[in-house]
Amino acid sequence: MNSQIKKGVLDLCVLALLEKGDSYGYDLAGNLARKVEVADGTVYPILRKLASEGVVSTYLQESQNGPPRKYYHLTDAGRNKLNAERDEWIKFCGEVNEILSKGNGGKADE
Amino acid sequence: MNKTEYLKKLTDELGHMPYGDVKDIIQSIEEHFEEGISEGRSEEEIAESLGDPKELAMEFKDGAKFKQIIKKRKMSDNFKGPDGRGRIFVIVFNAFVGIEMWLLFLAAIIAAFMFLAGDCAIIGLIVAGLVAGTLMEYIIPFIFLVLTLICVAVFLIVLLILGIKYYAKGLKSYIRWNKNVWNYGLGED
Numbered sequence: 001m002n003s004q005i006k007k008g009v010l011d012l013c014v015l016a017l018l019e020k021g022d023s024y025g026y027d028l029a030g031n032l033a034r035k036v037e038v039a040d041g042t043v044y045p046i047l048r049k050l051a052s053e054g055v056v057s058t059y060l061q062e063s064q065n066g067p068p069r070k071y072y073h074l075t076d077a078g079r080n081k082l083n084a085e086r087d088e089w090i091k092f093c094g095e096v097n098e099i100l101s102k103g104n105g106g107k108a109d110e
Numbered sequence: 111m112n113k114t115e116y117l118k119k120l121t122d123e124l125g126h127m128p129y130g131d132v133k134d135i136i137q138s139i140e141e142h143f144e145e146g147i148s149e150g151r152s153e154e155e156i157a158e159s160l161g162d163p164k165e166l167a168m169e170f171k172d173g174a175k176f177k178q179i180i181k182k183r184k185m186s187d188n189f190k191g192p193d194g195r196g197r198i199f200v201i202v203f204n205a206f207v208g209i210e211m212w213l214l215f216l217a218a219i220i221a222a223f224m225f226l227a228g229d230c231a232i233i234g235l236i237v238a239g240l241v242a243g244t245l246m247e248y249i250i251p252f253i254f255l256v257l258t259l260i261c262v263a264v265f266l267i268v269l270l271i272l273g274i275k276y277y278a279k280g281l282k283s284y285i286r287w288n289k290n291v292w293n294y295g296l297g298e299d
């Protein structure tokens with residue numbers, strides 16, 4: 001799939017993954033790459049950007065095996081952004097699907 | 111590609127990012143490797159699924175650019191005409207601290223250059239003397255002296271290269287900072 005199209009909406013996907021609860025990089029990378037066709041690394045620049053915007057915050061937590069993990073948490077600002085943009089995206093997708101679907105043939109409504 | 115090679119490549123590709131940012135990024139990718147290894151995956155496998163380090167570095171750099179744009183926009187949003195206090199600060203700071211500081215550094219670099227030149231001249235004289243045979247009586251001490259002086263010269267050359275590099279870098283960001291204060295005043299950050 002065209003990477004330009006993907007790029008814009010991946011931020012939103014990461015926010016949505018964090019809505020279910022705090023998580024760490026490796027886990028998020030796996031969850032994202034399992035569902036969307038992207039490299040595992042892609043999630044890290046996105047997390048950095050989201051953190052600098054203040055829509056996610058980070059903290060360190062001990063793990064049973066190995067060094068402490070950096071956890072990411074969705075802030076209130078992030079939750080607002082997610083809710084607003086999710087609705088926008090779903091609406092937009094509906095509109096695009098309508099135009100693209102073969103049955104409709106791209107004809108305008110009558 | 112194993113973990114070490116991957117991290118090295120990523121660091122190289124990140125290039126001119128601030129040191130703290132690079133450290134942070136490398137730490138998170140290193141953590142990713144550790145998690146994968148503890149799951150029993152091989153370093154090569156993890157590196158492969160992380161994607162091309164060059165591309166990943168590019169994505170990190172794009173993100174940083176974005177951060178700067180946001181900051182600039184915030185600054186120009188708050189912009190209410192040139193800030194008189196900011197301009198006075200730039201003038202006063204440069205007059206009493208800024209310019210003197212940079213001149214002092216420059217003087218240190220020039221002094222190091224002169225020291226290096228003197229050092230090389232003495233090496234030349236001693237070597238010439240040894241070759242001509244006039245210093246034959248004290249050949250062992252003079253050879254030690256030359257070796258010591260060569261070490262000093264190498265040290266000075268390294269020092270000068272690093273010094274000039276960081277001088278140029280520092281001066282550039284100092285000028286950028288001055289421009290920012292001049293145009294936008296003293297911000298909160």
